[in-house]
Amino acid sequence: MxxxxxxxxxxxxxxxxxxxxxxxxxxxxxxxxxxxxxxxxxxxxxxxxxxxxxxxxxxxxxxxxxxxxxxxxxxxxxxxxxxxxxxxxxxxxxxxxxxxxxxxxxxxxxxxxxxxxxxxxxxxxxxxxxxxxxxxxxxxxxxxxxxxxxxxxxxxxxxxxxxxxxxxxxxxxxxxxxxxxxxxxxxxxxxxxxxxxxxxxxxxxxxxxxxxxxxxxxxxxxxxxxxxxxxxxLKAAAPPLSADPAALERLRAEIAGRPLWLAASTHSGEDEIVAQVHRMLTALHPSLLTLIVPRHPNRAEAIREILEAKQLTVAQRSRGEAITGDTDIYLADTMGEMGLWYHLANIVFVGGSLVPTGGHNLLEPAKLDCAVLTGPHTTNFSQMAEGMQAAGALCQVADEGELQKTLATLLADTGRRDALAATAAGYADRQAxxxxxxxxxxxxxxxxxxxx
Missing domain, CATH: 3.40.50.11720 (3-Deoxy-D-manno-octulosonic-acid transferase, N-terminal domain)
Incomplete structure (x- = not known):
């Protein structure tokens, strides 16, 4: 110099x-x-x-x-x-x-x-x-x-x-x-x-x-x-996450039009909540499929034990298990494929927020036309969460009961779900x-x- x-x-x-x-x-x-x-x-x-x-x-x-x-x-x-x-x-x-x-x-x-x-x-x-x-x-x-x-x-x-x-x-x-x-x-x-x-x-x-x-x-x-x-x-400037087209087409064929929602970046304590919400929602949507993407994939085997103890049928991505008509939960325990799951689902709960972890990036699913839900603990992304909520681009739920109720509404009312997703996508575009x-x-x- x-x-x-x-x-x-x-x-x-x-x-x-x-x-x-x-x-x-x-x-x-x-x-x-x-x-x-x-x-x-x-x-x-x-x-x-x-x-x-x-x-x-x-x-x-x-x-x-x-x-x-x-x-x-x-x-x-x-x-x-x-x-x-x-x-x-x-x-x-x-x-x-x-x-x-x-x-x-x-x-x-x-x-x-x-x-x-x-x-x-x-x-x-x-x-x-x-x-x-x-x-x-x-x-x-x-x-x-x-x-x-x-x-x-x-x-x-x-x-x-x-x-x-x-x-x-x-x-x-x-x-x-x-x-x-x-x-x-x-x-x-x-x-x-x-x-x-x-x-x-x-x-x-x-x-x-x-x-x-x-x-x-x-x-x-x-x-x-x-x-x-x-x-x-700076996370607002990131382009939408990508997905492998062949993998996306294959998974869509396996799902065959079933209603589904995604619990993304879950932490310990949230998987049990997701499992219970799934069981309650199947009373209204018997063919419901729930996707769980743990924040830390090394927790996958422990999560599987929790789910199977609740009599839920699990297909696990790292084991190469396909989604069948009997699958209740698809456990997506791989790295670098979050874009695939956001392309696949149109209702996304972003984890780390029903437990006091601080939440995760809410704009990633918003950029891919997802209706976005989060829990009350969003300190890591407080400005993002507050801005999205003020714009009507985010559903914040307090607990398991509110998560179940909100999901039931969005699964039943596709117009409301699509409107929430469009608002979220518009908000994400304005931050770029x-x-x-x-x-x-x-x-x-x-x-x-x-x-x-």
Missing amino acids: PPEAERSDQGKADRGRDAGGLGSTVARTVFAGYRLLTGIGAPLVRTYLRRRLTRGREDPFRIEERLGRTKLARPEGPLVWLHAASVGETVSLLPLIERLQREQPALSLLMTSGTVTSAKLMAERLPAGVIHQYVPVDLPGAVAGFLDHWRPALGIMVESEFWPNLIRSASQAGTELVLLNGRVSPASYRSWRRVRPLIAELLGHFSLVMARSPQDQAHLRDLGAGDTLCAGD DVLGRVMKALDPLLQKIPTA
Whole structure:
């Protein structure tokens, strides 16, 4: 980087360190201790990684990437690094990556994430030329190896990935940092306020903070973020999820016109509710088919036991079992096929919301002409849920009884179901300009990157 850029980066880092006086001094001391402890504790972290490896939670062929080492050469020229934690966040970055590739062809793009499932999905969906790596664990040596090799000019981090060594080292190495789709749940906000000097020091290393909602923006400002704006939820910019046409046609043939509904991204405690609702609804719709897509497919066998204990007939996708006329529940326990289920069903309950998990993305089914239902726990997507509900694009149910009642109405009244789906699709369409706002905000930082 040219001297001017280095001075700018150092000034940014200094502002992050100096803001807050005594509090900032305490923060620097704490982070110095954290760096020392993570350095000393590196052997324990390596043991932890090996344990995760035996459980299938790390990639045996790419485990070195978690320690900041790679077999890939760095491309020549300036590089922009984008980081997201897992599947949902990585998918939300795809439209931005495609836009950057199209409008900034001189830049190389590096994508990092932390989970095996996200890496597999990115192998299928990242545009040609974009590099994927696992994010290094937050050890000083691993972070240094990663940054020394890739030397990103700009780093874009999604939502709330606040790894102290990674953030501070990247900033001090001259990487401009952006927090994109910044999210602070009410619980996190309460916790971080108790250690405000620490989070303020970390936020001070970001040149730009883009919050996903006005509430998140207010929380981030209060916690010490500097240049902050509300660009909207990046997940709204994602294109509709795709589906394999052959698989969709085959499943539609198996279903043969039966009434059906989908319980998507369910968590522990919700599958029992779904099973009970199904049993009650069959009094009105004897041929009803219920689809369950668990948020974590590794729960599938436990879910099957729950369903079969209630005398329900289950067909399980991972076992290759077909839907027959006797199937009560189709257990769709695979990764990367949510678009298939949203294309198949036109009534969708989005899980993680009847239990206090915080809910999941409500726009994904809305974009595919589904009538969308959710429970009361939507803190992870509160702005999205409130906006959809205000627009008449969402049915929010309080409990099992309301879920059953609402489903019964939508299954019986196709006109009402179609109207709700059309309203949801219209709402989703109106949110899609978030990507333009993000690009406009990024433009000054992108223009600063030397391309010659």
